[in-house]
Amino acid sequence: MDWSKAKTILIIAFIVTDILLGYMLFSSEKIVEPTVQQDFIEDALNLLNKKNIILATEIPKDIPYLNTLIVDYEKNSTSTLNNAFFNGDGEIQSDNENLVEIVHESESLLVLNKKKLLIYEDKNYVNKFPNLDEDEAIKIATKFIEDKKFDTSDIKLSFIKKENNTYYIEFSKLYKENYLENAFTNIQVDKRGVKKFERQWLNVKDMGETPIYTSTAPKAILGLLSMEEVYGKTIKDISLCYYFDPEKHNYLEEPKAAKQGKTDPAWRIQFEDGYKVFIGEF
Structure with missing residues (x-):
């Protein structure tokens, strides 16, 4: 038997098996994420309905992430x-x-x-x-x-x-x-x-290399329950955005003086009357 050839075949087989197992594990992790399951979403919507917050758009079910941006003001x-x-x-x-x-x-x-x-x-x-x-x-x-x-x-x-x-x-x-x-x-x-x-306006100067993950949309919208100003409103759009908060960049005494900084991923929730809320892990 050509042991050299046999070893090569075994190595390739192990690599293919590892790739398949990794894919299955990744797929399984996506499937079992509890906050994007229908039961969780329905419970979240029921809680919003109790505050008369109505949903008039699709809820994204992706595992959300965006790279950091370096931005400055126009x-x-x-x-x-x-x-x-x-x-x-x-x-x-x-x-x-x-x-x-x-x-x-x-x-x-x-x-x-x-x-x-x-x-x-x-x-x-x-x-x-x-x-x-x-x-x-x-x-x-x-x-x-x-x-x-x-x-x-x-x-x-x-x-x-x-x-x-x-x-x-x-x-x-x-x-x-x-x-x-x-x-x-x-x-x-x-x-x-x-x-x-x-x-x-904001200008983009650079993009970071590492993706930053944040909460899923169904979990994030539960944050609306503590915001009395949105009670009785209708949600028109839920979308992931790059969010720049000048108060995070060493300008706490004068936040409007921020010249440049980094963005965070956040959920941008826009209501039918134009009012917007940003929810993320800032």
Whole structure:
């Protein structure tokens, strides 16, 4: 007998057996995860129903994880913003680290929190869009973002409502198909066009190599039971997101001063009225 050949065959057989056993063990661990089983989910929903919290979406059943991101705030110079919003014709009434104010006719732009938060307003009441509907409001908001030279490849329309003849439109940031919070671009559109624009955005600098796991969605939503502010609301979306909390990054005395930090995986729970809750192991 060719013992060398026989040993090789045995080694290969053991390797294949180990791979199969590992796969079976991994599959078994996924199957027996108790918090994604139907009984657990039904119990969780019953508890939410007792608080009049209604589910109007699917509950993800994956074992959730995301890699850490290193992010920082989007910031622009005064001249860049003046050119983007007013073709350089705005009057700069204040320009320091904490507050920039640019005014042009009926329009104004405030830049707050060390150039991280933008607030634009137009007080001109000219009726430009007499037949405004939701689709047109979204087009107007999107074009405004593009005209002001902001990238639209990483945004997603995440909420819209109409109230008192004004459309309130929220765009959220995406990174590799997952939301990146807290970043937002909120726009109010009425018959004049864009009457208000608010933006605080995050840029991704790097991605960590190690996946970070968090609680499953059925387990995470039980955290809503202690939040009285969501009683009586309807859940519209449950999705895993990258969550940046500035208070975690050595800025406890002045959390809005955080310049850069790491994200954590979290469940982003959005309700029908636009209210959002983030649940993770922070």
